[in-house]
Amino acid sequence: MLTLLDEVPAGLLQCDARQLISVLPGPTLIRLAGKREEVLFISVLLHGNEITGWEALRSLLSHYRDKPLPRSLCLFIANVAAAAEGQRCLPGQADYNRIWKVEGVVAEHPLVREVLAELAGMRLFGAIDIHNNSGMNPHYACINRLDAHFMHLARLFSRTIVYFIQPDEVMSLAMAAYCPSVTLECGQPGESTGVVHAQEFVEACLHLSAFPAHVLPDKEVDLFHTVATVKVKPDAHIGFAGVGADFSLLPDMDKLNFTELPAGSLFGWSGGERLPLQAWDEQGREIAARYFEVHKGEIITRTPLMPSMLSLNREIIRQDCLCYLMERLPPAQAQQKYAD
Numbered sequence: 001m002l003t004l005l006d007e008v009p010a011g012l013l014q015c016d017a018r019q020l021i022s023v024l025p026g027p028t029l030i031r032l033a034g035k036r037e038e039v040l041f042i043s044v045l046l047h048g049n050e051i052t053g054w055e056a057l058r059s060l061l062s063h064y065r066d067k068p069l070p071r072s073l074c075l076f077i078a079n080v081a082a083a084a085e086g087q088r089c090l091p092g093q094a095d096y097n098r099i100w101k102v103e104g105v106v107a108e109h110p111l112v113r114e115v116l117a118e119l120a121g122m123r124l125f126g127a128i129d130i131h132n133n134s135g136m137n138p139h140y141a142c143i144n145r146l147d148a149h150f151m152h153l154a155r156l157f158s159r160t161i162v163y164f165i166q167p168d169e170v171m172s173l174a175m176a177a178y179c180p181s182v183t184l185e186c187g188q189p190g191e192s193t194g195v196v197h198a199q200e201f202v203e204a205c206l207h208l209s210a211f212p213a214h215v216l217p218d219k220e221v222d223l224f225h226t227v228a229t230v231k232v233k234p235d236a237h238i239g240f241a242g243v244g245a246d247f248s249l250l251p252d253m254d255k256l257n258f259t260e261l262p263a264g265s266l267f268g269w270s271g272g273e274r275l276p277l278q279a280w281d282e283q284g285r286e287i288a289a290r291y292f293e294v295h296k297g298e299i300i301t302r303t304p305l306m307p308s309m310l311s312l313n314r315e316i317i318r319q320d321c322l323c324y325l326m327e328r329l330p331p332a333q334a335q336q337k338y339a340d
């Protein structure tokens with residue numbers, strides 16, 4: 001199921017994400033030796049339509065075609081089949097960034113075990129998983145442990161850092177068991193600024209000899225904690241601008257991402273007096289009533305909150321979630337509180 005390579009195959013760097021399938025039979029690990037032995041792991045295309053990671057790697061590998069890499073690399077080119085169709089995942093496939101907990105039985109778990117078994121045999125320096133959003137978001141880095149090394153890795157990409165532990169089936173959380181690990185959110189697919197930013201970040205990681213051990217001071221980062229995942233109820237029909245749906249999105253609702261909203265803010269419309277949203281906290285409790293209420297068809301926020309990952313794409317809202325809710329954490333205090 002997993003293809004293992006020790007070199008960049010001929011023709012690979014000429015392929016865009018949709019064309020990779022002409023060179024790679026499926027999910028592929030490529031191990032490349034560099035001057036420093038400890039391996040930088042980079043995964044791209046866990047979501048087949050999020051092409052920024054592949055574009056950044058393509059450009060980076062072209063740059064190093066005739067010279068040694070500063071550090072060994074292990075590249076995981078994930079959902080090649082979905083990338084060929086420009087889809088997040090194909091019908092019948094699991095979401096490739098929701099399979100890394102290896103509990104239960106999904107068809108992708110043998111692949112996950114193969115990848116993790118390969119990685120367990122390597123001396124890993126850091127792990128980077130590169131994604132895009134579908135809505136308007138700043139570039140930011142996500143971590144799953146409030147550890148100084150993780151914070152330094154994330155800060156190399158952005159001063160905006162999001163800490164989360166749910167969903168817990170993501171690759172960056174699995175990789176956190178081995179080394180400092182980060183998920184990059186590089187804006188929307190197709191934006192060249194995201195590609196350049198991701199490539200510069202990987203370059204910086206390739207040249208980094210070690211992570212500083214000191215705690216990052218508060219003025220250096222904006223750290224947010226994801227406290228809830230918001231979903232539209234499974235039986236609710238999603239529409240736009242308040243007409244005839246169980247849940248209607250605000251026009252340009254994705255502009256609310258990373259905006260601190262006061263209590264009493266409008267957060268969409270309900271087709272009736274029933275709240276069409278669910279919110280799940282880190283312990284898996286349903287707590288939507290803490291954050292939202294319905295008043296004359298308007299969904300109103302009850303507490304100050306800050307959303308991220310709001311998207312206007314109904315398919316993504318259905319497949320994944322409507323958004324996450326975040327609160328600000330004082331970085332230095334948080335690192336000391338959670339540090340191992």
Ligand SMILES: [Zn+2]
Binds near residue numbers: 047097131132
């Ligand atoms: Zn993604």
